[in-house]
Ligand SMILES: NC(=O)c1ccc[n+]([C@@H]2O[C@H](COP(=O)([O-])OP(=O)(O)OC[C@H]3O[C@@H](n4cnc5c(N)ncnc54)[C@H](O)[C@@H]3O)[C@@H](O)[C@H]2O)c1
């Protein structure tokens with residue numbers, strides 16, 4: 001009996017692979033290494049380099065490894081890229097997820113975890129977002145994920161399989177043990193970019209938009225430590241494998257930080273005062289995304305342990321420093 005982790009060579013998926021291996025689970029990773037790195041996968045997990053859209057390959061993996069659960073992290077994740085090239089996002093995130101779900105149904109997989117996103121809410125205009133807030137993505141990325149949620153909902157009803165879709169808010173930080181972190185060659189995430197600026201790897205950084213309707217004019221986001229997010233996945237998987245019902249839930253801490261507050265934290269923790277330039281808005285950015293995660297807590301018993309911006313930033317900085325000395329491309 002194994003757990004199939006798609007996108008397990010990527011940032012968040014690799015943390016899941018470590019967490020499962022730490023718990024003695026048998027893990028198979030399916031990743032096309034488009035943005036992921038095999039070096040972050042622990043030796044105890046099996047890596048299959050391939051595409052989630054390859055139905056024959058997934059059928060074979062499920063049969064050969066006795067896969068009983070799928071944790072589906074693979075996807076394309078850059079919001080502004082989805083605005084300029086929406087069809088590639090619908091292809092990789094929606095069309096290929098449909099193929100993967102079909103294989104999971106054929107293979108009689110018991111539980112399916114899906115990486116959804118706060119981007120499904122668009123610009124909800126409320127301080128705290130719960131799951132009753134109407135969905136209305138403002139980027140093709142958010143739409144591509146919403147469509148996958150719909151396919152899961154309808155498939156669960158029709159074919160009787162169970163899933164949990166976790167809507168992540170802004171995932172940040174790195175494994176406190178330093179085994180993995182965000183390794184993508186092309187950094188776009190705020191904390192990673194600020195960490196690179198602090199380490200002198202880039203000539204300062206830009207703040208995208210200073211005229212938002214927020215206290216300091218920059219966007220508010222709910223930054224959740226990747227280790228806490230993965231703990232939520234482990235609990236969600238247990239819930240489903242124990243016969244618990246399908247659910248969709250937000251994953252965040254319930255408080256937001258502005259872009260300027262995050263940059264201040266990176267300066268404070270690193271002790272480096274790097275240059276920061278005020279720049280125009282970036283396409284597809286909602287002003288504020290902060291989670292009400294009561295549902296996740298009540299269904300799974302989730303209790304975050306690393307809810308502290310300086311801790312998140314500290315782990316991100318440590319990972320960024322260690323990247324240069326590792327066999328992991330940046
Ligand atoms: N990073 C965040 O803040 C955030 C927030 C909300 C949701 N998510 C979701 O979490 C998931 C993981 O994101 P991440 O930050 O780890 O990104 P990532 O780019 O580091 O990881 C994605 C992984 O999927 C692989 N992949 C992509 N397309 C594939 C395909 N067709 N077949 C096989 N492998 C493929 C990549 O090689 C990579 O290893 C994504 O689905 C993303 O949409 C991320």
Ligand SMILES: O=c1ccn([C@@H]2O[C@H](COP(=O)(O)OP(=O)(O)O[C@H]3O[C@H](CO)[C@@H](O)[C@H](O)[C@H]3O)[C@@H](O)[C@H]2O)c(=O)[nH]1
Pocket residue numbers: 077078079117118119168169170171188189190191193205206207208209219220221259282285289
């Ligand atoms: O150099 C930078 C990078 C980012 N930002 C801003 O920082 C905020 C956060 O941006 P980023 O870290 O790129 O994350 P998001 O665009 O909020 O998206 C992340 O968080 C979403 C959930 O909230 C997920 O759906 C996405 O996959 C994930 O990339 C936004 O206001 C950006 O405009 C800057 O000002 N300068």
